[in-house]
Amino acid sequence: MKFINVTGILILAVGLTACDIFSNPSEQIPNSDLRSKWRECTSISNPSRTKALACDNYERECDRRKGKGNLVCY
Template sequence: MLAFILSVVWLDFNGLVWLMLDGKSKKLMLMVLSVCLLGCGNEITRLSDDDLRQKIHECDYAVGLSTAEHQVCENYHRECKRRLNEGRFVCN
């Protein structure tokens, strides 16, 4: 309960700081945050070609996937297509 209260106070404080910033400062903060988030990459892009190929194989032969599992498999296929567009033929 204490953690919840502290997080609400923290969000309120950040909201107040956000409201006090002028337009240029807000734009700069958003740009810096965007660059930081884009620079992090994600788990799928960090998979080796062999690991991605294995994940695709598991997805292709999986039966009774949940909605979340189906979405993960779609993400693996999307990453395969992205790598193919880079000239890296990874998946069948």
């Protein structure tokens, strides 16, 4: 019986932590930092592949916030 209880608790714990897997890390960036990073990206003429990916992520987060009425990047 104890094995079933421990197993149930472990499954519940893993299930609750798995919810964070689908969250967007960009959502955690404060508005001022996002604006700064977004502006930096607009001034780069030939970004590296990694920087271009990061800039795309910032742009997407700016668009997501704009859709919610937060014009932090514009």
